[in-house]
Amino acid sequence: MPRLRLATLILLTAGLSGPALALDGLRLGIGDLQGDGWSLEGVTLDLSLGQRDTLDLQVARFQLPEPLGTVRQVRLQCQGGRLDNLTLDCPRLEVTWQHPALGRGSGTGRMTLRLDGRLDLDLALSLEAWDGVGIRLLLGPGQWQATATLQAMPLQGLPPLLRALTTPAPDSPLRDLLLQGTVSGHLQATGGDEGLAHLVTQLTWRDGAFSAAGGTLAGEELATDLALEARQRAGHWRGRLDLTWSEGGSYLHPVYAESSPQAPAQLGLTFTGSPQRGTLQVDQMALTWGEALRVAGTLAVDTRQTPPLREADLHLDQGHLPTLYDTFLRPFLHGTVLEDLDILGDLSAQLQVREGRPSQATLTLADVHLDDRRGRLGLYDLEGRLQWNGAHTPPASHLGFAGGHVYRIPLGDSRLSLQLERDGLHLLAPTQIPILDGALAVETLQVGGLASDDPVLAFDGRITPIAMELLAAALDRPLFTGTLAGVIPQVRYEGGELSVGGRLLIHAFDGLIMVRNLRLQDPFGVAPVLSGDMDISHLxxxxxxxxxxxxxxxxxxxxxxxxxxxxxxxxxxxxxxxxxxxxxxxxxxxxxxxxxxxxxxxxxxxxxxxxxxxxxxxxxxxxxxxxxxxxxxxxxxxxxxxxxxxxxxxxxxxxxxxxxxxxxxxxxxxxxxxxxxxxxxxxxxxxxxxxxx
Incomplete structure (x- = not known):
């Protein structure tokens, strides 16, 4: 077998040191050797025989499986060893090599090589370019163990190493990733003839920072702790991961989040998976972020399918809205009426995913208070429960608030009974929203296309009489007398435009104002555009x-x-x-x-x-x-x-x-x-x- 050739050549020289033939030294030009997944080129062996035997093995080119690639200038020196007919024993072994990504490396230890190919190795390795990294390699019959100990290892050189050992996609952040800070801890990998079987990792990252070209990824002053243990059997891995982020800020476009020792972000999960198949099953997950967020659940990922998230049962048991809004929601609400809110309250939610699609969802709001800082919208003591199902008709939803305002026009206590549909919702029963001493009576309300970028809203209603004096005072306008009332037909919101399909009739000052062709583009934007025609009669x-x-x-x-x-x-x-x-x-x-x-x-x-x-x-x-x-x-x-x-x-x-x-x-x-x-x-x-x- 090719893997025995080198050992056989070495051990055959044992016969040359017997009494029949006495030599001071021997040089063998072995040439090239290869085995499963590896090859040696330019192999030479120098053997000094005498009072202290010395074995000097040199390899010009050592080809290993990717991602390690090619190792050059490998030299193995065994001093004070003992060579007999069956075994080469090296109690003092020195190794040096050169790798294009890892740089120069060296190691010391011991080795025992038998004629049958059995190798016992205990080697401590170091890398010139990686100060603070110590590696110990143990090889025995049918098993091996590699341990790396890190003492405040600088991370600046890690991205170039990752790029050298891998081939990142053109749009991958790894292509331009920069890292800073130090890592301490240890990694231990254990395996056998079938490969890696057990992995244990405990790492701490301090004074951390990272950035990527384009400004979509960045972090600074980071402190994180990682603990991972996983075992492999028949190609499947089972393990547990615990991650704690306790300091610093991170930006993942467009979200920026900060963590602190008083409110750390923590993730704990147990998992099973197969890297060969690209599958991952999270059997138990718990995610917390101080007192602001608590999520638990299970999920299944298959990278061979689109979307990769195939199954999920997630429960948001606690969500503190001020923190969640400022961090996760506000960046996605730019340009809407919800982009600049003062907000209080809590929410909880549940999400179920089946076969890559959301199948059920529930959102519960409690004691929510929101106010637009520009004075456009406010809702107070907002509460409700929204229930959605992708395949069946869910139970009725409800939404209510104790008060509020729209452009400073006050709203009173209101309750809406809603039926959520696959891609929209509709009002189950007519309702009234009190406005001053009158009300907006909503007869019908239908919303569709919620899953798209262009939702559609339609409703019909009427305004019951409102005193003009009260309305003018609310809007800080001159105190008109009389009442305001009218019919609001076929109101529709689509493509960022609010329109009234019929004629809006307003009764005021003992006369009639009729509004036609009413359009309001970007109603809650920076510069809304209102257009229409108005006819005035008998005021x-x-x-x-x-x-x-x-x-x-x-x-x-x-x-x-x-x-x-x-x-x-x-x-x-x-x-x-x-x-x-x-x-x-x-x-x-x-x-x-x-x-x-x-x-x-x-x-x-x-x-x-x-x-x-x-x-x-x-x-x-x-x-x-x-x-x-x-x-x-x-x-x-x-x-x-x-x-x-x-x-x-x-x-x-x-x-x-x-x-x-x-x-x-x-x-x-x-x-x-x-x-x-x-x-x-x-x-x-x-x-x-x-x-x-």
């Missing part, structure tokens, strides 16, 4: 103007705002006209203050049968009044209810005696100037002519 002007210091106007108001576009709630385009209709039987009176402010808004002048004496009248009759604005960008094209003979436009046409009229001459006004004029008129009622173009 009570006294109820509207009586709210402000603008001045009292009695009558009815018609009008429209068409082709309206608001970006981040600021208008950039619309065609608007507000006026009193000529038809209809209603009182038409306007106060002196209102006249002055109409002059200010229109940038025009007022005139009548006289001038100064009109100041003695508190109000005047009018025939018609109105103003229109066509906004494009930051400029408003102004007009009134009719052309004026002087070349301007009538904002107010008087009636009776004394007859008063207001004529506007400004055709183009900067939108910000018009808003400032209106604000000044509303706040003080003082006359301000403004600039004319």
């Amino acid at each position: 009570d002007l006294a109820a509207i103007t009586g709210t402000f210091a603008f001045g009292k106007i009695e009558g009815r108001l018609q009008g429209h705002v068409h082709d309206m576009v608001l970006v981040n709630w600021q208008p950039v385009r619309f065609d608007a006209a507000l006026y009193t209709p000529l038809e209809g039987r209603f009182r038409r009176r306007i106060s002196q203050r209102a006249v002055d402010n109409l002059v200010s808004l229109g940038g025009g002048v007022g005139g009548a049968l006289g001038t100064g004496f009109l100041r003695v009248f508190e109000s005047f009759a009018y025939h018609q009044l109105g103003l229109s604005c066509s906004l494009r960008g930051d400029v408003c094209q102004m007009s009134g209810v009719a052309p004026a003979p002087s070349g301007g436009y009538f904002i107010l046409q008087g009636s009776g005696v004394p007859r008063i009229q207001v004529v506007g001459f400004t055709r183009q006004v900067a939108w910000r100037d018009l808003v400032q004029r209106l604000a000044a008129a509303v706040q003080s009622g003082e006359h301000n002519t403004g600039d004319t173009d």
